[in-house]
Amino acid sequence: MTQIPLKEIMPHEEFLESGHLACPGCGASLSMRMVLKALGEKTVVALPACCWSIIAGPYPQSSLKLPLYHSAFETGASVASGIKAALLARGDTETTVVAWAGDGGTFDIGLQALSGAAERNEDILYVCYDNEAYMNTGIQRSSATPLGAWTTTTPGAHPEARPKKDILAILAAHRIPYAASATPAYPEDLLAKVRKAKATKGTRFLHLLAPCPPGWKTADDETIELARMAVRARIFPLLEIENGETWRITVDSPGDPIGPYLAKQGRFRHLKNEDIGAIQAQVDSRWKALQRRVAGS
Amino acid sequence: MAESKAILDIAHGVPPVSVSQTSTRVNKTGSWKYIRPLYRDRVAPCNQGCPVGIDIEGYMNLLREGRVDEARDLVLRENPMPATTGRVCYHPCESSCNRASFDQPVAIHSVERMLGDMALGKPAAPALEKRAESVGVIGSGPAGLACAYHLARLGYSVTVYEAESEPGGVLRWGIPEYRLPKAILASEIGRIRDLGVTFRTNTHVGRDVTLAERGMHDAVFAATGVHQSRELGIPGESLTGVWRGLDLLRAVNAGERPQLGKRVVVIGGGNTAMDCARTALRLGAEVTVLYRRSRNEMPANHEEVEAALHEGARFSFLTMPVEVTGDPREADIDPLRAIEDTFGQFDRSSEDPRVSAVLCARMELGEPDASGRRAPRRVEHSEFRIACDTIVTALGEEADTDYLPAELHGGAIRVTALGETSRTALFAGGDLLEEPHTVAFALGSGKRAAIGIDHYLRMKAGEAGADVELGELKLGPDGNLSMTRWRADDPVARVNPVNEVVRVTDLNLSQFGHARRAEDVLRPAWETRHDFLEANLGLPREDAMAEARRCFNCAVCNGCEVCLIFCPDVSISRRDDGKFDIAYDYCKGCGLCAAECPRGAITMTREGL
Numbered sequence: 001m002t003q004i005p006l007k008e009i010m011p012h013e014e015f016l017e018s019g020h021l022a023c024p025g026c027g028a029s030l031s032m033r034m035v036l037k038a039l040g041e042k043t044v045v046a047l048p049a050c051c052w053s054i055i056a057g058p059y060p061q062s063s064l065k066l067p068l069y070h071s072a073f074e075t076g077a078s079v080a081s082g083i084k085a086a087l088l089a090r091g092d093t094e095t096t097v098v099a100w101a102g103d104g105g106t107f108d109i110g111l112q113a114l115s116g117a118a119e120r121n122e123d124i125l126y127v128c129y130d131n132e133a134y135m136n137t138g139i140q141r142s143s144a145t146p147l148g149a150w151t152t153t154t155p156g157a158h159p160e161a162r163p164k165k166d167i168l169a170i171l172a173a174h175r176i177p178y179a180a181s182a183t184p185a186y187p188e189d190l191l192a193k194v195r196k197a198k199a200t201k202g203t204r205f206l207h208l209l210a211p212c213p214p215g216w217k218t219a220d221d222e223t224i225e226l227a228r229m230a231v232r233a234r235i236f237p238l239l240e241i242e243n244g245e246t247w248r249i250t251v252d253s254p255g256d257p258i259g260p261y262l263a264k265q266g267r268f269r270h271l272k273n274e275d276i277g278a279i280q281a282q283v284d285s286r287w288k289a290l291q292r293r294v295a296g297s
Numbered sequence: 298m299a300e301s302k303a304i305l306d307i308a309h310g311v312p313p314v315s316v317s318q319t320s321t322r323v324n325k326t327g328s329w330k331y332i333r334p335l336y337r338d339r340v341a342p343c344n345q346g347c348p349v350g351i352d353i354e355g356y357m358n359l360l361r362e363g364r365v366d367e368a369r370d371l372v373l374r375e376n377p378m379p380a381t382t383g384r385v386c387y388h389p390c391e392s393s394c395n396r397a398s399f400d401q402p403v404a405i406h407s408v409e410r411m412l413g414d415m416a417l418g419k420p421a422a423p424a425l426e427k428r429a430e431s432v433g434v435i436g437s438g439p440a441g442l443a444c445a446y447h448l449a450r451l452g453y454s455v456t457v458y459e460a461e462s463e464p465g466g467v468l469r470w471g472i473p474e475y476r477l478p479k480a481i482l483a484s485e486i487g488r489i490r491d492l493g494v495t496f497r498t499n500t501h502v503g504r505d506v507t508l509a510e511r512g513m514h515d516a517v518f519a520a521t522g523v524h525q526s527r528e529l530g531i532p533g534e535s536l537t538g539v540w541r542g543l544d545l546l547r548a549v550n551a552g553e554r555p556q557l558g559k560r561v562v563v564i565g566g567g568n569t570a571m572d573c574a575r576t577a578l579r580l581g582a583e584v585t586v587l588y589r590r591s592r593n594e595m596p597a598n599h600e601e602v603e604a605a606l607h608e609g610a611r612f613s614f615l616t617m618p619v620e621v622t623g624d625p626r627e628a629d630i631d632p633l634r635a636i637e638d639t640f641g642q643f644d645r646s647s648e649d650p651r652v653s654a655v656l657c658a659r660m661e662l663g664e665p666d667a668s669g670r671r672a673p674r675r676v677e678h679s680e681f682r683i684a685c686d687t688i689v690t691a692l693g694e695e696a697d698t699d700y701l702p703a704e705l706h707g708g709a710i711r712v713t714a715l716g717e718t719s720r721t722a723l724f725a726g727g728d729l730l731e732e733p734h735t736v737a738f739a740l741g742s743g744k745r746a747a748i749g750i751d752h753y754l755r756m757k758a759g760e761a762g763a764d765v766e767l768g769e770l771k772l773g774p775d776g777n778l779s780m781t782r783w784r785a786d787d788p789v790a791r792v793n794p795v796n797e798v799v800r801v802t803d804l805n806l807s808q809f810g811h812a813r814r815a816e817d818v819l820r821p822a823w824e825t826r827h828d829f830l831e832a833n834l835g836l837p838r839e840d841a842m843a844e845a846r847r848c849f850n851c852a853v854c855n856g857c858e859v860c861l862i863f864c865p866d867v868s869i870s871r872r873d874d875g876k877f878d879i880a881y882d883y884c885k886g887c888g889l890c891a892a893e894c895p896r897g898a899i900t901m902t903r904e905g906l
Contacts, residue, residue, distance in 0.1 A: 018867045019325065029866070057324070061319050220886075
């Protein structure tokens with residue numbers, strides 16, 4: 001078999017502690033664990049309000065073995081930029097500064113700070129772990145919530161009516177050196193992208209799909225399988241974009257039908273067949289657009 | 298969390314920001330869970346599917362780790378002759394391989410053959426203790442050899458009685474050289490002899506010695522196989538030129554090269570028929586196989602039928618012989634015959650009328666019969682004639698059990714789950730039983746009886762109780778008995794083993810990549826049909842090792858660390874012995890480890906039960 005065993009590519013060092021306060025099966029905590037393994041010890045995390053504000057533990061605890069700075073909801077990118085500037089002022093050019101934000105703090109509330117930092121090409125790694133709603137405050141919809149999904153603010157009778165915001169395209173439009181999507185379901189791909197981002201100077205953006213069992217109404221043990229299905233069904237293609245121009249798909253998405261992916265999740269339970277057809281059509285057209293971008297670059 | 302530095306930054310007794318002092322490890326989040334993961338090794342389907350009862354998954358895993366010698370020894374624990382079975386076994390293990398649902402089953406037989414060839418000339422681990430009892434084994438086919446091997450390794454003195462001049466039974470006298478080189482067989486029998494087993498050849502039990510003489514032995518294992526060929530039951534069967542399949546194979550295996558003439562008709566659709574057809578091709582004949590049903594119903598192994606076809610045998614399906622017709626011997630008035638005589642094409646030593654043709658009728662398939670196959674029906678007025686010089690019948694065989702006590706005569710012998718007949722201390726196995734007549738089943742029955750005899754003799758000696766927990770000895774609920782489990786000396790470290798078979802739905806196939814199965818190297822048919830050299834050359838060693846790496850290692854933790862990698866709570870750690878610890882103080886019971894485990898080696902159990 002040509003496949004390299006995972007244990008041979010996954011670093012053994014741990015920067016996440018047990019006893020953190022994520023829900024069972026949390027995709028966000030697993031994302032942090034894997035990303036930090038690839039980044040290593042010389043890392044500082046800037047954290048706007050998000051699920052991770054809780055996962056990191058209440059004062060006086062911390063679930064990270066690295067410095068983590070809690071900050072306000074809209075400030076992920078600017079706090080990270082500030083920490084980087086402070087480190088540089090002290091002569092530290094090595095440490096990677098990570099802004100670690102949820103989809104609310106990225107797609108909605110923190111978007112202007114992120115856009116500003118990206119436009120200035122601040123030397124930070126911005127990671128958005130996307131669980132597709134404001135999960136920490138009680139599953140309110142965000143602009144990352146996918147078409148058709150139930151949230152407490154888009155109840156079954158009026159599910160999410162707008163498609164998910166294309167955050168990678170927005171970042172690509174800033175012409176930042178590196179933007180990519182990844183998920184812990186594909187650890188090899190995720191590690192490679194984090195390492196590439198670490199080695200790149202300027203603003204780097206990673207969009208991670210982090211399934212959320214309580215918010216998606218799924219079983220705790222389905223987190224990885226759902227992320228895998230999202231990739232395979234082309235809902236969440238794994239790609240990377242260099243300088244906003246070179247688009248590349250890094251893991252093949254065979255194009256499984258989206259029905260089984262939606263059917264696994266309680267937040268899509270109200271969907272009728274025609275709704276699923278409409279979502280499939282949207283996934284297909286986005287995939288075609290992506291193919292054109294890949295082909296054109 | 299550099300506490301000391303933070304404190305140094307304190308101005309006016311108040312830190313500029315609040316800084317964490319402890320880790321979250323003070324939170325015992327394990328109290329949240331209501332189900333908990335448990336490492337529990339189960340049984341791979343190939344192990345259950347192997348009639349010999351070999352720990353196939355176990356040796357595949359050792360090979361994957363490069364522990365080749367240990368893999369070889371693991372095979373030899375259950376199978377006395379892996380070089381033989383790697384060649385002639387029809388590998389039911391591969392039919393149960395979970396990988397078949399993913400791409401193609403692992404070529405287990407090729408890997409076993411490699412291990413068997415590497416084991417040639419290597420001794421089997423001898424008995425640790427010598428026992429006083431002696432056991433007689435009647436018949437030195439695969440069942441007898443297996444029984445003798447295992448009993449010798451358990452410390453008994455074993456004598457094998459063999460009517461023929463050399464041991465091996467069907468392996469020596471039935472299976473042709475091109476499928477099983479006799480040197481390989483001799484080497485594997487040599488390994489059994491080296492364990493101290495005595496072989497008394499040219500000794501026909503019932504004629505040269507009687508079963509009554511078994512007073513010499515504390516127990517007897519009978520495995521004399523089946524030799525009496527079923528008859529066609531049609532006119533002309535006794536004409537010169539009608540061979541019984543086993544007689545032909547025996548003659549050729551004895552080194553004879555009988556003259557069969559130009560056109561040979563083989564009657565039958567089983568493996569013996571295929572052996573006869575391919576042997577007749579090698580003797581220079583044109584061969585037509587007659588079978589009364591269609592190809593789908595043929596009991597012969599698919600690979601054997603393919604090989605016969607490739608070598609040029611023709612098949613006439615839905616064809617039943619109704620009469621063998623012969624020519625009166627009138628050589629003098631047939632100039633062509635006279636010439637053929639001159640060139641010795643025919644054996645004309647006898648003046649009996651000789652076969653000249655077989656009259657056949659067409660058949661059609663009706664409703665399924667008791668065997669589940671569609672029963673053939675004769676089509677009226679469909680008779681036709683096939684001219685031929687020799688007819689070989691291969692219609693199956695029956696046992697000759699005259700030497701056994703009268704109550705065991707007639708039909709297959711019934712035995713207990715440990716191979717014992719209705720007669721105390723008399724055990725039976727191999728083709729005498731109502732089991733598929735294959736080498737693998739015979740080897741398995743020999744091992745079963747060895748366990749049975751060991752138990753019986755220990756019970757007699759007051760060392761064991763009457764009850765045997767059979768369920769625990771089987772590889773899976775339906776598998777054969779494991780000698781390793783009987784001896785309770787498994788070299789493979791197992792975690793909370795459960796005797797359950799893992800199905801493909803228990804696996805996480807996403808963790809595997811596709812890889813093509815390596816196919817055996819076959820000599821071209823245009824070459825093999827002219828000689829008796831081995832036709833299937835097996836796999837080159839590196840390909841066989843790659844096949845071992847294709848194995849999913851179903852049901853048994855092989856330390857792949859997928860569980861550890863996907864644990865969101867960093868609660869799984871690797872121990873020095875390669876196994877894993879779960880920190881239940883922190884495990885929240887999400888089940889991701891069990892869901893992502895590629896091989897179904899983790900089970901979620903109810904908390905507190």
